[in-house]
Amino acid sequence: MKSVVIFLFTLLIVNVCIAINPINVPVEIGKDFYNIRGDWFEVIQGVKYNLRTHMSLIRLASGKFLVIDTIEMNNELKSNIDKLTNNGSLIEAVVAVHPFHTTFFKPFYAIYNRTASGRPIRYFGTPRHLRNIKDVHWDGDLTNPSIRKLWNPEVDIQIPKATEFINPQPEESNHFSGAFAFHRPSKTVHIDDTFIYAEDDGPEVALLGAKKGDLIIHPDVDNGIKQYHNAPYEFRDWVYQIIKDFQFENILTAHCGNLIGGGYKKLQQTIDNASDLFKKLADKRKN
């Protein structure tokens, strides 16, 4: 049953990925906010799929850039990032927001670790990044609230409440949680896995009960929400709180689409509509 679900999920992802933004090209989502798609290949049941992933570059009021996530490095991407950031000189810091989006930090760091004038570029990650990627000099992890607030009020970083962020187990099916990065000036939120936006349509999407334009909850939700009774409701209420606090118009998700306009209203519908799911998860955690 589980493998069937994973298989369907994979089909969903593959399908959703077809019509999205071109790879390696910065797309200006809103004022001072750029999002870049990257390839992410996985072989599942003998078939190679491109699930895609993403990164964002935020131009701060200081003129410096905050980089959220990294994607596969190559000449085209480097050249595009160099153009935006003066060959990396304008990069202030790089932040890794998702425990399992780790592969591309080492190659990114090998290029962008200090500026031409010698200023070190600061790197921040999830606890799993700090445990597993020793080639990067990390300046701290996102469980530290003062790090999450470093770029306030322009950028606010939050960890979804009552989710497994520090050491999610089992590793292969607990990818639900990741920090959200909110950029107030462009009314945009950068999310990796917690929610999936179906930018395209297809029969597999329909099989999963989703369709083009749906914003769905990641299938690892049961593992990803902590295992005490109220945790599902605490997560739900946290989502209602961020909706109220940020009223973001644009929701960018790693796999694999961007919802431009109407973001927080759509998310509100998704959460309103999942009341049975949250009750089921809470009941399961009762004993």
Ligand SMILES: *[C@@H]1O[C@H](CO)[C@@H](O)[C@H](O)[C@H]1NC(C)=O
């Ligand atoms: C960036 O690097 C390129 C190639 O090395 C060079 O031609 C260009 O002048 C550099 N730009 C800046 C602003 O340093």
Ligand SMILES: *[C@@H]1O[C@H](CO)[C@@H](O)[C@H](O)[C@H]1NC(C)=O
């Ligand atoms: C830092 O970046 C430079 C290129 O800008 C590179 O030559 C060097 O190897 C990098 N250092 C590390 C430790 O990756």
Ligand SMILES: *[C@@H]1O[C@H](CO)[C@@H](O)[C@H](O)[C@H]1NC(C)=O
């Ligand atoms: C609400 O959930 C049902 C099934 O649980 C689904 O069929 C429907 O598409 C969902 N609607 C929205 C707006 O998410």
